[in-house]
Amino acid sequence: MTVTTPEMPGLHPVGDTARHIPPASVARLTIYLRALNSLLAEGIERVSSEELADAAGVNSPMLRKDLSYLGSYGTRGVGYDVQYLNRQISIALGLTLDWRVAILGAGNLGRALAGYSGFVSRGFEIVAIFDADQLVVGSEVGYLRVSAVDDLETVLERTRTNMAVLAVPASVAQELCDRLVAAGISSILSFAPVVLQVPPHVQLRKVDMSTELQILAYHAQRAQEPDLGPISRAQ
Numbered sequence: 001m002t003v004t005t006p007e008m009p010g011l012h013p014v015g016d017t018a019r020h021i022p023p024a025s026v027a028r029l030t031i032y033l034r035a036l037n038s039l040l041a042e043g044i045e046r047v048s049s050e051e052l053a054d055a056a057g058v059n060s061p062m063l064r065k066d067l068s069y070l071g072s073y074g075t076r077g078v079g080y081d082v083q084y085l086n087r088q089i090s091i092a093l094g095l096t097l098d099w100r101v102a103i104l105g106a107g108n109l110g111r112a113l114a115g116y117s118g119f120v121s122r123g124f125e126i127v128a129i130f131d132a133d134q135l136v137v138g139s140e141v142g143y144l145r146v147s148a149v150d151d152l153e154t155v156l157e158r159t160r161t162n163m164a165v166l167a168v169p170a171s172v173a174q175e176l177c178d179r180l181v182a183a184g185i186s187s188i189l190s191f192a193p194v195v196l197q198v199p200p201h202v203q204l205r206k207v208d209m210s211t212e213l214q215i216l217a218y219h220a221q222r223a224q225e226p227d228l229g230p231i232s233r234a235q
């Protein structure tokens, strides 16, 4: 995966340094960002690569390699400017863009996601939530009202949605995914337990908690049976 800039009006392309970052580094950048946010909250202005690596649970050569993709090498003996690095990582991850997210499916998962207040501070505003069930359409979820999925295209346009989350049953996920793509949405996160097909220009990510639990179970089992060999850290 590469960090790409969606072609959307009103969004400014990020610099070349933000492109072609390996997926594992992208994942770690989000961890550094969290650590930097904590440092900012504590009023800390400078951090050494060792301290930041420690806070993020990686070693400092790996941290320096990851940050080199941003063109950020820090200053020997002085370390990194916390605020500046925070901004650089945010730009590279596209978090300074205006992400307007629609959730499809106002069931258990969709409602829980829509009600979570932590997305806004990370640059993601939930602007719409949809459902097909007439008993659910029109009900309130936080500050939003559930829209009818029949009105999907109209509401996406009105709310200037540029990212979508699928929290619907697997049986309808592909059809809704196709509608999103046809409506110009090119960043989609799916919770539906099904393989979805999208054109190459669309960024599709899948969240599967059961896969994560299986990986966790595997590592827990190895930890209990030392004879099985060293455990690599699940990240």
Ligand SMILES: NC(=O)c1ccc[n+]([C@@H]2O[C@H](COP(=O)([O-])OP(=O)(O)OC[C@H]3O[C@@H](n4cnc5c(N)ncnc54)[C@H](O)[C@@H]3O)[C@@H](O)[C@H]2O)c1
Residues within 6 Å of the ligand: 104, 105, 106, 107, 108, 109, 110, 130, 131, 132, 133, 136, 149, 166, 167, 168, 169, 170, 172, 176, 190, 191, 192, 193, 207, 208, 209, 210
């Ligand atoms: N990946 C994970 O870790 C994970 C975890 C939990 C749930 N899930 C998946 O997420 C999805 C939602 O789970 P849930 O527990 O919220 O289910 P749910 O049944 O509570 O909610 C699904 C909602 O989708 C709506 N819906 C059905 N067809 C629709 C359509 N065509 N358009 C719009 N809305 C439609 C339903 O009316 C319902 O409100 C399921 O596919 C589930 O398997 C994934």
